Amino acid sequence: MVEDLTVTYPGAGRPAVKGVSLEIESGRTLAVVGESGSGKTTLALALAGLLDRRARRRASRLEINGENLLAARRRRWRQLRRTDISFIFQSPINSWNPTRTMIAQVRDAMSAAGHAGRMPELLDLLGRVGFEDPERRLADLPHQLSGGMLQRVSIAVAVIIEPALLIADEPTSALDSTVQSEILAILAELRSEADLAMLIISHDLSVVARVADDVMVLYGGKVVEQGAQAAVLGSAVHPYTRGLLDSVPRLDRDRKTPLPSMEPGHLPAAGCPFAPRCRLVVDDCRRAEPELIPVDATLAACPPAASSTLIAT
Amino acid sequence: MPSGRVLDVDRDVTSLLELTGVDKTFVTDRGPVRAVRRMSMVVGKGEVVGLVGESGSGKSTIANLVLGLEHADAGRIRFLGRDVGEWLDKEEARYRQAVQAVFQHPFQALDSRKRVGWLVAEPLVIHRRGNSKSRAERVRELMADVHLDPSLVDRYPHQLSGGQAQRVNIARALALEPSLLVCDEPVSALDVSVQAQILNLLLEINRERSMAMLFISHSLPVVRHLSDRIVVMYAGTAVEEGPGGEVSDRPTHPYTQLLVSAASVVTGDHGQPRGTMREAIPSVGCRFVPRCPVAIDRCSSEEPSLDELAEGHSSRCWVASDPALRAEVG
Incomplete structure (x- = not known):
């Protein structure tokens, strides 16, 4: 649970994350969607206490498992990351020490979390997620396993220590595109079994559609739209969310015709971050940053879209 | 403009690229893996052929075979009627000019110590096209063709976005006016x-250059x-093939049908099962049997042939090719 989180890196004009609030109940998955530079990774790092030392963090609330972490020290965060917060990173090969065998590293992670006795369960779980012959293959060094295999180990270890929060930062985007769906199926299945809260970060809407209960769309560090997955993907209100959905090739769309694409644009110093790329932009958008307001089934930070939706209905 | 395409693509052959009965087996520490089995397909001049399949289906091996990065164990791969092996032995430079590629990870394909202008000019330098002045002019043209701002010419790859880096890769691929562009997952990392x-x-x-693509x-x-046409690969071979709209809108093979139902996910309709995870692939009969909802006894003992069911639309499925059975399973 986070309220009004803002993170600023030194030397940056705008905050990387600005006024973000979120809450994930256990057993549910929140997907944070955004493109490079949207602040999605900064948000994840803030929730795991992994922000760069020089980053400035402000928030009115930051709690995990009911514990207030606004004043938590690095040591407490380190402890939490062993027992209560699991993190799955984008690049499986960079998540493991290249000079030690997988089994040694897995054992360390398990005993640091106080679950040293559960190795047999872990081996079982690995077998179940398609990691063949775990006892023999874990004797290998990381580079001897494929990205998909390494990510299976990361996920199994992340889940078996029964964290309160599992953060997965683009867990499939460094993988061969088609191992992705297997890894997602595994994540979704384990998450519902383990009853943990999951935050998944992705730019891929098909990933979001497959695993998320709720969706939060970030643009330029701000939440521009949020709501239940079906509502955000099915009846998005914000022009950025709509643009994302429209630019994806679909089976029911004309073939060999240009896809509607949003031209790149800079982040302005004031006003709505999306204004320079927006087709609904009005003067007000460049003056004040719009707040999230309920429109249809989602919350959207776009007064012009909100009023046109209201008129249409 | 340089002299244009080096190969006369109007020569009297029907297809640009033709694979016939191609086989490729890799030896791994866990035994041999037959990545491609008796694969046949054609790419016509100016035609975009989409090759779709999941991880391990052999689709990237096809790309590597066509690019001469791997060599087939059996079967033939012909470009303009001539074996790729022969092209590479006798006229490698001409083949490399005619067949270019764009890969999945835009930054991995670019030398991080070189500037954009150098990177786009490199193919021209390697193939000794023009002088430094005409090459600079050509780099400007190519950057305009891929909609890259001319001011990026002095940037290094790390100063580019993923989309800009992929445009640089496309500009490099276009520099020599190839007849065939092999694109292996060119947008998946973006x-x-x-x-x-x-x-x-x-x-x-x-559209503008009528350049053929293996996508x-x-x-x-x-x-x-x-x-224009789609080839669906499963476990090393083509299981369905036909015009783009036909294969996706009226899929006949149960694997293609699975792909279609998985693809409806983003449209909000995701009550569909994803199909089972990768099962062991049988070594006799149809490779898709363990995941197939409509398999009959014959499927486990005898591999179906790729049969034409409608004009230019073929399927490798006993059930799909039998009207009575097809009616039965709906």
Whole structure:
């Protein structure tokens, strides 16, 4: 649970994350969607206490498992990351020490979390997620396993220590595109079994559609739209969310015709971050940053879209 | 403009690229893996052929075989009627000019210590096209063709976005005016909003230059959007093939049907099962049997042939090719 989180890196004009609030109940998955530079990774790092030392963090609330972490020290965060917060990173090969065998590293992670006795369960779980012959293959060094295999180990270890929060930062985007769906199926299945809260970060809407209960769309560090997955993907209100959905090739769309694409644009110093790329932009958008307001089934930070939706209905 | 295409693509052959009965087995520490089995397919002049399939289906091996990065164990791969092996032995430079590639990870394909202008000019330098002045002019043209701002010419790859880096890769691939562009998952590593821009660029290139493409992707909607024809691969071989709209809108093979139902996910209709995870692939009969909802006894003992069911639309499925059985399973 986070309220009004803002993170600023030194030397940056705008905050990387600005006024973000979120809450994930256990057993549910929140997907944070955004493109490079949207602040999605900064948000994840803030929730795991992994922000760069020089980053400035402000928030009115930051709690995990009911514990207030606004004043938590690095040591407490380190402890939490062993027992209560699991993190799955984008690049499986960079998540493991290249000079030690997988089994040694897995054992360390398990005993640091106080679950040293559960190795047999872990081996079982690995077998179940398609990691063949775990006892023999874990004797290998990381580079001897494929990205998909390494990510299976990361996920199994992340889940078996029964964290309160599992953060997965683009867990499939460094993988061969088609191992992705297997890894997602595994994540979704384990998450519902383990009853943990999951935050998944992705730019891929098909990933979001497959695993998320709720969706939060970030643009330029701000939440521009949020709501239940079906509502955000099915009846998005914000022009950025709509643009994302429209630019994806679909089976029911004309073939060999240009896809509607949003031209790149800079982040302005004031006003709505999306204004320079927006087709609904009005003067007000460049003056004040719009707040999230309920429109249809989602919350959207776009007064012009909100009023046109209201008129249409 | 340089002299244009080096190969006379109007020579009297029907297809640009033709694979017939291609086999490729890799030896791994866990035994041999037959990545490609008796694979046949054709890419016509100026045609976009989409090759779709999941990880391990052999689609990237096809790309590597066509690019001469791997060599087939059996079967023939012909470009303009001549074996690729022969091209590479006798006229490698001409083949490399005629067949270019764009890969999945834009930054991995670019030398991080070189500037954009150098990177785009490199193919011209390697193939000794023009002098430094005409090459600089050509670099400007190519950057304009791929909609890269001319001011980026002095940037290094790390100063580019993923979309810009992929445009640099496309400009490099276009520099020698190839007849065939092999694209292996060219948009999978890009942000969603950037994917559409790159797909639009590839469409534009195909339309304006009538450049043929072998477009490889795991995503049926992406392949459908770009392709004139679609080839669906499963476990090393083609299981369905036909015109782009036909294969995606009226799939006949149960595996293609699975791809279609998986692709409806983003449209909000995701009550569909994803199909089971990768099962052991049988070594006799149809390779898809363990995941197939309609398999009959014959499927486990005898591998189906790729039969034409409608004009230019073929399927490797005993059930699909038998009207009575097809009616039965609906």
